[in-house]
Amino acid sequence: MIPLGDFFADAVEISLWPVRDRATAEASFSATLHGEFPDLDLAPRRIGPTFSALSDLASQTRGVMLTTSRLLDTLSDKLGTELISDRHLLRVHVRSDRNGEATDALEIDATAFSGGSSGFPDADRWRTQLCEPLGATASWARKNSMQRILLSGSYRLSTAFLLGWAFRSAIGFEIDIPTRSDVWATDLHPKAGSQARTPVALLRRL
Numbered sequence: 001m002i003p004l005g006d007f008f009a010d011a012v013e014i015s016l017w018p019v020r021d022r023a024t025a026e027a028s029f030s031a032t033l034h035g036e037f038p039d040l041d042l043a044p045r046r047i048g049p050t051f052s053a054l055s056d057l058a059s060q061t062r063g064v065m066l067t068t069s070r071l072l073d074t075l076s077d078k079l080g081t082e083l084i085s086d087r088h089l090l091r092v093h094v095r096s097d098r099n100g101e102a103t104d105a106l107e108i109d110a111t112a113f114s115g116g117s118s119g120f121p122d123a124d125r126w127r128t129q130l131c132e133p134l135g136a137t138a139s140w141a142r143k144n145s146m147q148r149i150l151l152s153g154s155y156r157l158s159t160a161f162l163l164g165w166a167f168r169s170a171i172g173f174e175i176d177i178p179t180r181s182d183v184w185a186t187d188l189h190p191k192a193g194s195q196a197r198t199p200v201a202l203l204r205r206l
Contacts (some may be wrong), residue, residue, distance in 0.1 A: 026051050033075075037083060050078040067147065069174050069187050088148040093138070094153030094163070102152055108133060110159050120158075130159070134166035142172060149175045 091105035096114040169171040173188040
C-alpha cells in the first residue's frame with residue numbers, strides 16, 4: 001500500500017487562495033476557467049450555476065477521488081459545451097508497417113508487431129519492446145496528470161489489447177479511439193433509453 005504522504009506528494013496539488021466571499025470565489029473560478037479554456041465563449045450568467053455545481057459535487061463526494069473526466073463532464077453539462085483540456089491530453093501515435101510518423105505525438109514503434117512477412121516476435125520481445133514501453137509511458141503520463149489518451153496510427157488487435165491494458169480506466173485513464181467515421185471514447189456512456197455506441201467499428205478497422 002502506498003503511504004498517504006507519498007500519495008499526496010505525487011498525485012495531489014493543493015493551492016491555498018484567500019477567498020473572503022462568494023463573489024470573490026466565483027470571480028477566481030471564472031478567471032481560472034478562461035485561463036484553462038481561452039477559446040471558450042462563456043456567458044457570465046453561467047458562471048454562478050457552474051461554480052455551484054462543482055461545489056455541490058465536491059460536497060457530495062467527500063472521500064471519493066474526483067477524476068478529471070468527471071469534473072469536465074460537470075463543467076460541460078452546466079456550460080452546454082464539450083470541454084477537453086489539452087493539459088490532460090496525451091497524444092499517442094502507434095507506428096506500424098502501414099503508416100508514417102506523427103511529429104505532434106508521443107510515438108510507440110509497433111512495426112515489429114504488425115504481422116508482416118517476418119511474422120510475430122516471441123514473447124520476450126513483446127514484453128521488452130512493447131509492454132514495457134507502454135507501461136513506462138502510462139507511468140509518465142500519470143505523474144504528469146495526463147489522464148486522457150488520444151490514439152492515432154495503425155495497429156493490430158493484439159496491440160490494441162496492450163494499449164487498452166496500459167491505459168485502462170482502473171488506473172485513471174480514458175482513451176479516444178479514432179474509427180472510420182468518428183472517435184469512440186471509453187468514457188462515453190449512453191443516456192437512458194438511447195442506443196449504446198460500441199467500438200465495433202474499431203474492431204472492424206483492426
